[in-house]
Amino acid sequence: MPTTNSTTPNAHAPADDAAKQAAATTMPPGLxxxxxxxxxxxxxxxxxxxxxxxxxxxxxxxxxxxxxxxxxxxxxxxxxxxxxxxxxxxxxxxxxxxxxxxxxxxHPRWRETRDADKYERMREFGRALPKIRARVARDLELPGMPCDKVMAAVVRLLDTTLVRIGSVEYARENQSYGLTTLRKKHVKVEAGQVRFKFRGKSGIEHDVTVDDARVKRIVRRCAELPGHDLFQYLDDEGNRRTVGSADINDYLRRASGADFTAKDYRTWAGSVYALATLRRLVCESAAEARRHIVATVKEVAGLLRNTPAVCRRCYIHPAVISAFEADELQSLPPGQSRRGLKVDEVAFAALLAHAEKRAAKLARQAGAKGRKLREAQEADSINGSISTLLQKSRAIRKEANKAALKAGAKTARQGRGKAAAKAGVQDEAQAGIKARARSSRRAAAGPGADKPAAG
CATH class of the missing domain: 3.30.66.10 (DNA topoisomerase I domain)
Structure with missing residues (x-):
């Protein structure tokens, strides 16, 4: 919600509707x-x-x-x-x-979705940009000084100057300013122009001149309102309200119907400028291409008033650099303007469409390779399972043979034991018969028959 210079609640509250639209449009499934x-x-x-x-x-x-x-x-x-x-x-x-x-x-899935959405996000921003610009043009013509009119002026400045949106915290603690935190002392309305002079983030001095007549009229009206802040509007009850960075992002969401922010403008503009610059260059070697990339990144850094490292990482779409290194920028269709987009912006949109198609093709190829790999792995797994089963079968047969041999040996031992036992019984019977025969002979001979004869 906008900050306020009075204690009266803000009567103009677009943030809730914008949040609902953003949630309905961009929320990943399951969140x-x-x-x-x-x-x-x-x-x-x-x-x-x-x-x-x-x-x-x-x-x-x-x-x-x-x-x-x-x-x-x-x-x-x-x-x-x-x-x-x-x-x-x-x-x-x-x-x-x-x-x-x-x-x-x-939420981790929210971050993953945002990180994985680079191509689609910029492409969708390019599609929404004519709609945003048309909304800004309409709101700049609103009567009086309502919220949407002042926010439209800020968005027009964001679009044309690429100045950061700013934050109250940085202004208060670092005395560094952006569009929504500018003070009246930072602006001078001259004949046909508006000049902004202020210190931005990281202490970078800004000196920006704008020759937009409608913006100039609104800036002059804002400067006439009481208070130190430049961009203020009057709510339905006539109370002054200060425009904040969250209000601008909400305005962009309402105007586009999607979850775009002020940073998307800088990413879009940095990428478009890099493409327009690199597209005009012809390289004879990879080393020359690298030198051109370094020089272009420095130019974009100057345009966005940032460091080359940050610009390369955050404000130049990787598809631009990749296409230049692959010598593909020259193959883009001839540039021509389209309603709401400039020539170089149309070229960048075409590059994004090409990059998206190629990414989808690579994804399909990767998916096909993945399926083949999985099929091969499954076949290997099946073959491995069969091999394992065969090994187990051989082991089982081997164990069965061992068991059979052991059983045969046991049976043989048992047979020999039975034969020996039978022979023992027979021997005992024969011994008994012989003993009985000797007893009969002794009985028949009478007493003393067994005594030896005297000498």
Whole structure:
């Protein structure tokens, strides 16, 4: 919501509608839009860490929920911490750091989606840009000084000057300014022009001249309002309101119907400028191409008033550099303007479309290779299983043969034992017969028959 110079609540509140549109348009499947203006979990410092409390103020005891909150790694120094009660919320937590700046903890899937969406995001921004520009042109003609009219002027300046949007925290703590934090002392309305002179982020001095007649009229009207801030508007009750960076981003979302922000302008413009510059160059070697890339990145850094390293990483689309290195920029269709887009912007949109198609083709090829690899792996697995089964079968047969041999040997031993036992019985019977015969002979001979004769 906009900051205000009075205690009256802001009557013009576009942020809620914009947030709903952004949630409906861009939310990844399985996640839900989270709003930290709604009730959430809180935390309280204790001796051994933090305790967490639900929206009703009851202490959270569920171990799984505590583990989820701890996994967000919210710095202990953060104040005014809000924690999303829904584990599927795209924003999981917010808080204020030691410098009072609002910081966010996003759901991992939300970050993954945003990081993986580079081609589609810029391409969609290019599609939405004519719509945004048309909305800005209409709002610049609104009567009086309503919110949308002043925000349209700021967006027009963002589009034409590429000055950062700014933040209250940087203005207060670093005396560095952006469009929404400019003071009246930073602007001078001259004949047919508006001149802005101020210190921006990282202490970079800005001296920007704009010759847009409609913007000049609005800036002059803003400068006539009381207060130090430049960009202010009058709400439905006639109260002054200051335009903030969140308001501009909300305006862009409402105008485009998608989740675009002021930073997308700088990324778009940096990429378009890099493409336009590199497209005119012809390279005889890879070394020469690298030199041209370095020089172009420096030019973009000057345009965006940033460092070359940051511009290369954040504000020049990788498809531009890749196409230049592959000598593909010359093959883009001849540039021609389209309603709401300039010639170089149309060329950049065509490059993004080409890059997206190629990425989709590579994805399909990778998918086909992946399927073949999986099929080969499955075949290897089946062959391995068959081989294992054969080995097991051979082992089983071997064990069976061993068992059979053991059984045969046991049977043989048992047979020999039975024969020996039978022979023993027979021997005992014969011995008994012989003993009985001797007894009969002794009985027949009479007493003393066995005594030896006297000598």
């Amino acid at each position: 839900r839009h989270a709003d930290d203006s709604k009730p959430g979990y809180t935390r309280k410092r204790e001796k051994d860490g933090f305790a967490y409390f639900d929206v009703e103020g009851k202490r959270i005891e569920d171990e799984a929920e505590i583990q989820r909150i701890n996994s967000l790694a919210i710095p202990p120094a953060y104040e005014d911490v809000w924690i999303c009660p829904d584990p599927r919320g795209h924003i999981q937590a917010t808080g204020r750091d030691t410098r009072g700046r609002k910081q966010y903890r996003y």
